[in-house]
Amino acid sequence: MASPSLLLLGAGNMGGALLRAWLGKGAIAAAKSAVVDPNPSIPVLELCEAHGVAVNPAEDPGYDVCVLAVKPQMFASVLPTLDWPRIAETLFLSIAAGTTIETIGHLLAERAPGARVVRTMPSLPASVGRGVTLLCEGGRLRGGDRDVATALMAAAGETYWCRDEDHLDRVMGVTGCSPAYVFLLAEALTDAALAQGVGPADARRIAEASVTGAAAMLAQDGRPAAALRRSVTSPGGTTQAALSVLDDETEGLRPRVNAAVEAAYARARELAS
Ligand SMILES: NC(=O)C1=CN([C@@H]2O[C@H](COP(=O)(O)OP(=O)(O)OC[C@H]3O[C@@H](n4cnc5c(N)ncnc54)[C@H](O)[C@@H]3O)[C@@H](O)[C@H]2O)C=CC1
Numbered sequence: 001m002a003s004p005s006l007l008l009l010g011a012g013n014m015g016g017a018l019l020r021a022w023l024g025k026g027a028i029a030a031a032k033s034a035v036v037d038p039n040p041s042i043p044v045l046e047l048c049e050a051h052g053v054a055v056n057p058a059e060d061p062g063y064d065v066c067v068l069a070v071k072p073q074m075f076a077s078v079l080p081t082l083d084w085p086r087i088a089e090t091l092f093l094s095i096a097a098g099t100t101i102e103t104i105g106h107l108l109a110e111r112a113p114g115a116r117v118v119r120t121m122p123s124l125p126a127s128v129g130r131g132v133t134l135l136c137e138g139g140r141l142r143g144g145d146r147d148v149a150t151a152l153m154a155a156a157g158e159t160y161w162c163r164d165e166d167h168l169d170r171v172m173g174v175t176g177c178s179p180a181y182v183f184l185l186a187e188a189l190t191d192a193a194l195a196q197g198v199g200p201a202d203a204r205r206i207a208e209a210s211v212t213g214a215a216a217m218l219a220q221d222g223r224p225a226a227a228l229r230r231s232v233t234s235p236g237g238t239t240q241a242a243l244s245v246l247d248d249e250t251e252g253l254r255p256r257v258n259a260a261v262e263a264a265y266a267r268a269r270e271l272a273s
C-alpha cells in the first residue's frame, strides 16, 4: 500500500510523538488523514496545520488505518462511538497498555465486526525517530496488514513483532516504559551533583550531558554496552568502586530493573482485566 490515510484517535504524549514521526517521514497520506482529540496541544495543531492534516473533522471520509491512542481507561466509552464510511475495512492499531485484541474487537463489533486489530507498544523517543515499538496480532490480519503496521512503526524507530499478547505485555517494561528509567537516571545524577555542591543549573547540565553522551556513544560506537562499560572502568579505580554499589548482585541495578519489568507486566495484566 502507498502511504495510508490514517485517523489518529488521541494526540497526547504518545499519539503526538507518532504523528510527528509519520509526518516527518511521509509515512501517512497527510491530506487524507485526521486527528481526533477534544484537547489537542498547540504543537499538535501546528504540526497538523503545517502538513494539512484535518483536526476533529466534521465529516470522516474513511481511513485505511485507525490508531487508537487514548488512555486504556477510555476505550470502553470511545470505541463503540467510532464510525466512518467502510469502517469494517479499516485496519486498527492500538497503542494502549494492557487492553487486549479481544476486548478491542468486542468494543468495535457493532460497526466493524471482525475488525483487524494490531496491538502495538511504542515508546516516546518516537518523537525523534528513535522509538522502539513492539507489535502483535490476533490472527485476523489480511495479506499486507502486517507490512502496513510494520512500515508505520518503523517510521518511528525500531520494531519487534512479539509472538503473542502475553509476550508483548512481558517485554513492554523493557521498551515502552524504559525511557522513564533513563530520565530517572538523569534526575538521580542531577540530585547527586547537587549533593556534591554543584549549583542547580550546572547540576542538570552536566548530569543530562552525561546521559546523552553515553547514549550517543552506545548508538554510534558499535561495541555492546558491556564493552563500553568496561572501557570506563579502570581496574581498582573510581568507577569500579561506584559499580560495586550500583551493580550489586542482589540490590543493584540489574535485579531492580528486572523487578521493574515484572511490575510493568503485572500492571498490564491488571489493565487487561
Ligand atoms: N506515554 C507513553 O510513553 C506511552 C503511552 N502509551 C499508550 O498511549 C496511550 C496514550 O497515552 P499518553 O499519550 O501518554 O496519554 P495522554 O494523556 O498524553 O494522551 C491522551 C490523549 O487523548 C485525548 N483524548 C481524551 N479523550 C479523547 C476522546 N474521547 N477522543 C480522542 N482523544 C481523546 C486527550 O486529550 C489526550 O490528548 C495510552 O493508551 C498509553 O498506554 C504507549 C506507549 C508509551
Ligand SMILES: O=C(O)[C@@H]1CCC=N1
Residues within 6 Å of the ligand: 097, 176, 177
Ligand atoms: O505508563 C504507561 O502505561 C504507558 C505505557 C508504556 C509507557 N507509558
